[in-house]
Structure formats: structure tokens, C-alpha cells
Amino acid sequence: MSQAVATPPRAAQQAPQRTRRRVPSFVLALPAWVWLLGFFLAPVSLVIWYSFGRKPSLFATHSNDVLSFDRYKESMDPAYLPTFVNTLRVGIVGTTLCLLIALPFAYWLAVKIPARWRGLLLGLVLVPFWTNFLVRTLGWSIILSPQGWVSTTLQAIGLRDAPLSVLYTRGAVQLGVVYNYLPLMILPIYVAFERIEPSLREASRDLGANRWRTMLQITLPLARPGIVAGLLLVFIPLMGDYITATVLGGAKGNMVGQLVASQFQTAQNWALGSAMAVILMTFIGVTVAVLALIFRSASAIARSRRGFTLDEAEVTR
């Protein structure tokens, strides 16, 4: 009896299911496809195309009548090359500093803070993230300003006899980028640390490993996905940043972002600006690839020396 009641709906269900299947699977994603194709892929391709062109006259921005790699050669000119090198240095130093600051901090937040306080403290870490990027940077220009209170206090208590001269130097830019991208490093590493079961660290201790060995062989390897995510989240936007450099570095900021922007906005040389943008993307891509290679070979070496690895899927929640 119950069989008879249960069967009709199942049979009836076949019909709508079959019509549902006829809708191609990507239809729901189609609007996003079209949007990204039209406003991301197409314009970026256009810029790559422009980069092979030239600036034909004083009043035209670009022309593709003669195709060449000359704009790329021009970008590597001694006038611009130091900026690319400087950007790469600020990027690598900045990302490394973010990692060094974030690792102990995220560990502290995830392991040493009682669970009921973690949410609140994490929310506090996010506050700078939600404050306008430019406004945060302006906050630093108040602090570093030669007329600001830090400068006057330092002079008043005799620690400096001249006004503070940090603003508009490379040091200020370096500080600014570390500050601006630090939350992006803290978050993924925190999430990775938080997911590691405390019992794993206890097991490691019970088996006689001291805290450093536990850190190096258990905690850090398990947090690796978070660390990699943090490195990418910081390095990529940092390399393209020109706001921090303009606010804190002034004319001496020297980031590629500023170069590209000025080719488009002031020099009106779209071909050269495009070539610089393509080179910037290549720089980022190559650095990320090199880092990935280093990470992979480092963990391969560690694995062969240890003879076994912790399988992430088995030990994380």
C-alpha cells in the first residue's frame, strides 16, 4: 500500500527532471561570462595589442600601424628600469616583512587567545581593512610629517635635533605598503592555524618533540596553504599599488604603478604605458612562479629527509 502511494510522485518527477537537464549547464554562469569577457578579457587584450604599437604624434595617444617590440625596449630604458627594480624590491621586502609580522601574530591569535575572545580580536584586525585605503595612508602621513606630533615630541625630548625626515622617502613607502597589506597576510594564516587540531601539537609534545620542532615539523607545514594564500594576497596588489607610493613617497616613490598611470594620464603615450603594464604583469607572474618552484622543491627536500609527510586532508578538520 505504501509502495503504491510512494510510486506516483517519483514517476511524475522524471518528466520535469528531463526538461531541467535540457538547460545547458553553464546558462546560470552565462551573465558572469559575458560580463568578464566584455569588461575584463577584451580590454586587457586591447592593452596587450596597444603595447605593440607606437605614439604617432604629439596629439595622438596610440597607433598600431607599425607593429614592433620597441615599446618594450623603451620600457627597459635606463630612465625606467630602476623603477621596475625598485618596485620588485619594495614588493619582495614588503611581502617578507608582512609574513614575519603576521606569522607570530596569527599564531598568538589562533592558539594563545581563548576562543571566546578570538572573534572580537579578529574583528579588530579587520577594522583597518574596512577603513578606506587612502585614509589609512593619510594617517601615516600625519604621523610621519615633519610638522606632526611625533616629530615635535621627538625634538622636545631631545631624541632628534631636526624635524623628522621620513615622509617622501623609500622607507615611508615600505612602511606604508607593509601596513596596508598586513591584514591580508594575517587572515589566511590565522584561518590555517585555527584549523589545526590542538591534539596534534600535544601528540608531538608527548612524543618528545620540543616546541621548535613541533612548530617546524607540525604547525608550519600544516599552515602552508594559508601562508601561500597570504603571500599571493599581499604580493600581487602590492606590486601594482601606486596610491601608497604617491601619498608617502611623493616624487621619490618610484613604483611601476605610478609610471603606468603617468603614461596614460599625463604623457598620453598609451602604447608605452601598455607595454609597461604588460611587463608589470610578467614580473608578477614570473616572481610567483619562482616562489612556487622554491616552495615545492623545499617541501620535496623536507619530505625526502623526513621519509613521511603529514597528509593535510587527514589531519585538518
Added chain:
Amino acid sequence: MRRRIDPVDLLLHVWGGLVFIFLFLPIVMIVIYSFNVGRLMVAWQGFGLNAYHAAIADPGIRAAIGVSLRAGVGASLVATILGTLAGVALARRPGPWVPLFVGILGLTLVTPEIVDAVSLLPWFVWLGTDAHVTVFNNGLIRLIVGHSLFATAVVTFIVRARIAGLDESLEEAAADLYAPPWNRFRQITLPLLMPAVLAGALMSFTLSLDDTIISAFVQVSGSTPWPVYIFSALRAALRPQIAAMSTLMLGLTLLAISMVAVVLRRSGESSTQIAGTLAGGGV
């Protein structure tokens, strides 16, 4: 027996405190200097609310905030709708198109903003003048389109992560009970997805409010958003009004975020999950 404080723990606590001071120092500066009665923001003259009165009365600041809010709502609508649909499709209707699509979304996320900005400028100029699609001469439309790209990818990944953790049997039950696809989506899938959709919408809104680089390139005169207004004020003199309006905006943002956090907590997310979604999912 009194417990001795472990020196490493002590160092970690000190480090944690120092990082918090570092994170909040410039924000506290802006809040303090918003009460500066002087004419220049950096030079402290005395305490007062003058800057707040002046900021609220300033037509330029009001227009810039208005543009920013409208662009933020527009971009967040576009990104949330496109991203939610795409996220559902990725999680529920996988097919051979998935790797390519995820690749393009990933590319949007890793492209530096300055590249998006310089690409969109000639593209909008071409669309607006050469192709005669005149809507792209409208500054607000340009801002909405520019801000929605990165945000669409973010929303897609947040929604996909959420839907991957949901049990499909509820939707199947609705189908068994003859709910047409649209009703099924609206009455079952969407409510289950709400935390992710909300987080995505909020995320896109704040990303749009925060955006300076793309905005500086694609804006046309008359549609200057707030960050670009501040950026151009840098070249002239920075007045305390800017700090005052920024403090107000920060207050509003924090209010909106706490509201979303409360909604997420009601739906049973842990604080880590909430922070994860608010910070952009994927991590």
C-alpha cells in the same frame, strides 16, 4: 603553587599588542585630527567640531560621497547577481567549462588594479565614441562596471564555497513537490545561500567604496567618487574636513559590518567563518 608565565607566551602577547597598536595608530590619528579646528589637517590648532560641520555642508564632499554610495550600490548589485548565479552554476551544474571559467575568475583576482584601470579607460573611450554605445560616457556606469569585475569573482567564490557545504536533498525535495525551478531557487536555495550572498554584497560594496585606482582612471568630470576626491585634494591642501568625513564613513562601515556579522552569527557561523567570509571567502 603559582603558575610561572612562559617567556615565549609573554613575548607573543607583547607582539600581539604591538601589532594591534601598529594596525590602529593611523586610524586613531585620522579620528583625532578630524577634531582639529585648524585650516590644515596636519597642523593641530585646537579641539572642535568645525570640520564636521564644514564637511557636511561642503557641496563637493557631499557630491563625492553621493557618487561613491551610488556606485557602491550599483557595483554590489551587479556583482552579487552575477556572482551568485555563477557560484550556483559552478557548484551545482559542473561541466567542461568549469576550469576555463575558474581560470578567468582567478585571472581577475590576480590582475593588479592598475592594469584593469588602464585597460578600461581606452575600452570605455572606444565603446563610447567609436562604437557609439553612449551609456559608457556616463561616469557612474563606468564606475559601476569597473568596480564590479573583481567583486564578481569574489562573490562567485564565496557563494560556491557556501553552496558546496549545503545538502542538495532540500532542493530535490522541492523538485519532487513540483516546485518550478524559479520557485525552488527563490524559496529554498536562496534562503540557504543568504549568509554568503549578504557577505558577498557587503564585500563588493566596501571594495567599491575603497577603490581609488580604477575610479581615478574611468571617472568623468562630475562623477568623482570620494577616494578620488581625497586623492586630488592631496595635491592642494588637506583640510580636516576630509578626516571628519572619513571618520563618519568609518563609523557607518563598522555599523554595516557588525549588522552582517550578527546576521551570520544567527545563521550559526563560527567567528572564524564569519571573518573568513567577510574578508573575501576563499581563504
